[in-house]
Amino acid sequence: MANLKVIKKRISSVKNTQQITKAMKMVSAAKLRRAQEAVVASRPYADKMLGVLSSLAAREDAEGHPLLQPRGKGRALIVVLTADRGLCGGFNASICKTGERFIRNNEEEFEAYDLMVIGRKGKEYLRTRSGLNIAKVYENITGNISYSTASLIGQEIVKGYTSEQYDAVYLIYNAFRSAISQVVTVDKLLPIVPRQVEEGVHMVQYLYEPSRSEVLEQLLPKNVEVQIFRGLLESVASEHGARMSAMDSASKNAKEMIGKLTLQYNRARQAAITKELMEIISGAESIKN
Amino acid sequence: MAEKLRLELVTPYKKALSEEVDEVTAPGTLGEFGILPGHTPMLTTLKIGELSYRKGGENFHLAVNWGYVEVEDDKVTVLVETAEPADEIDLERAKAALGRAEEALRKLTSEDKDFLVMEAALTRALIRIQVAGRKSR
Numbered sequence: 001m002a003n004l005k006v007i008k009k010r011i012s013s014v015k016n017t018q019q020i021t022k023a024m025k026m027v028s029a030a031k032l033r034r035a036q037e038a039v040v041a042s043r044p045y046a047d048k049m050l051g052v053l054s055s056l057a058a059r060e061d062a063e064g065h066p067l068l069q070p071r072g073k074g075r076a077l078i079v080v081l082t083a084d085r086g087l088c089g090g091f092n093a094s095i096c097k098t099g100e101r102f103i104r105n106n107e108e109e110f111e112a113y114d115l116m117v118i119g120r121k122g123k124e125y126l127r128t129r130s131g132l133n134i135a136k137v138y139e140n141i142t143g144n145i146s147y148s149t150a151s152l153i154g155q156e157i158v159k160g161y162t163s164e165q166y167d168a169v170y171l172i173y174n175a176f177r178s179a180i181s182q183v184v185t186v187d188k189l190l191p192i193v194p195r196q197v198e199e200g201v202h203m204v205q206y207l208y209e210p211s212r213s214e215v216l217e218q219l220l221p222k223n224v225e226v227q228i229f230r231g232l233l234e235s236v237a238s239e240h241g242a243r244m245s246a247m248d249s250a251s252k253n254a255k256e257m258i259g260k261l262t263l264q265y266n267r268a269r270q271a272a273i274t275k276e277l278m279e280i281i282s283g284a285e286s287i288k289n
Numbered sequence: 290m291a292e293k294l295r296l297e298l299v300t301p302y303k304k305a306l307s308e309e310v311d312e313v314t315a316p317g318t319l320g321e322f323g324i325l326p327g328h329t330p331m332l333t334t335l336k337i338g339e340l341s342y343r344k345g346g347e348n349f350h351l352a353v354n355w356g357y358v359e360v361e362d363d364k365v366t367v368l369v370e371t372a373e374p375a376d377e378i379d380l381e382r383a384k385a386a387l388g389r390a391e392e393a394l395r396k397l398t399s400e401d402k403d404f405l406v407m408e409a410a411l412t413r414a415l416i417r418i419q420v421a422g423r424k425s426r
Contacts, residue, residue, distance in 0.1 A: 041303040048299055048368055052332065052359055147301045147370060209333035210319050218334050219357065229301055 007265045018254035025247035032240035039176055039233045046230045053223050056216055067220040070191050074167035076110040081173035081231055082122030083239040084142055089246035091239055092121040098184045099172050145232045154225030161190045173231040174238035180245050182238035189224055292326035295364045296342055298372055305372050312343040313365050315358050324365055331360040337412045339420050350375045352420040378421040387414035
């Protein structure tokens with residue numbers, strides 16, 4: 001039966017696919033571990049930075065720094081952090097969709113929106129959508145994240161803000177919760193909103209060197225860089241996590257499919273044998289008579 | 290018995306240090322300064338330079354990049370972009386970087402955009418070489 005050959009071919013093709021998805025899963029798992037370590041290692045730095053900044057900004061009363069001052073409704077910049085590669089489930093799509101939704105929901109807030117897209121996948125998707133203005137694209141930086149890359153992006157964002165090209169900057173990225181859970185997060189990068197210092201908490205009177213405003217002057221732009229850096233690390237860890245679970249379910253599906261096809265193959269084979277037997281028996285019977 | 294300082298050194302890549310030390314010397318923007326136990330709360334920015342600390346009779350040196358120091362209740366928190374202990378510095382590489390920076394600076398004038406970048410690279414290389422030289426002492 002020709003059918004037998006077709007099914008056999010199908011089984012071997014699914015097996016090949018399964019091998020690939022299995023391999024990708026292993027690679028992602030290894031990469032995830034490294035990325036996860038990087039995220040954990042970067043958290044103390046980012047947290048400390050934010051902590052000091054908040055206590056500083058809370059005291060900065062009269063002379064507000066430009067990066068702390070909320071501005072009017074003008075142009076907003078949205079930094080969208082996606083991956084360069086696909087095959088990671090809904091990772092890229094959910095980021096892009098959140099970005100679109102964010103703009104739609106906040107139409108009143110700002111007059112215009114610009115996008116800064118990090119990652120090839122985000123660019124490919126958002127480019128095709130109408131009404132979105134992509135100001136800048138960064139590609140192939142998520143492979144090996146260094147602080148200097150984040151710092152370059154951060155500096156550009158701060159420059160865009162201080163030159164009043166933008167009146168607010170948002171960062172949309174996948175925050176890493178665990179290997180199987182990523183949460184799409186929207187963070188306001190600029191103007192910086194200091195964390196509220198609780199009432200009654202003892203505030204230490206610091207000695208500032210050179211001076212408070214100068215310290216703040218240096219810290220605020222740095223904070224943007226640090227937040228970008230952390231966002232990048234979290235996004236990469238999330239990407240590997242998402243890919244790992246996507247590949248895991250792909251491997252499972254392949255296994256299920258192979259099982260079904262094997263059953264079908266065996267049935268067809270059995271049917272062929274039965275048919276042949278019947279032919280032989282009926283032939284023999286007719287000779288006997 | 291004299292009190293100790295709790296020194297914590299954090300970079301974006303890792304928590305580099307967490308130790309009990311006796312004295313910290315850091316390169317502040319306005320000049321080098323030392324911190325001893327009982328220091329008043331302070332927040333100051335750092336420039337590219339050499340950070341050293343004393344633990345017992347031993348001295349340790351690190352090359353650090355931009356960052357800041359926070360002192361509070363005998364706890365010294367140092368946040369820097371990079372920190373390299375003296376024994377981890379690749380002297381050959383630092384010397385090569387120094388050569389490159391010098392070469393580039395010769396061609397540039399102070400109005401060039403890259404001038405400041407190269408100048409910073411030069412300082413970094415010099416500091417690395419200086420710190421690397423300390424380990425033999």
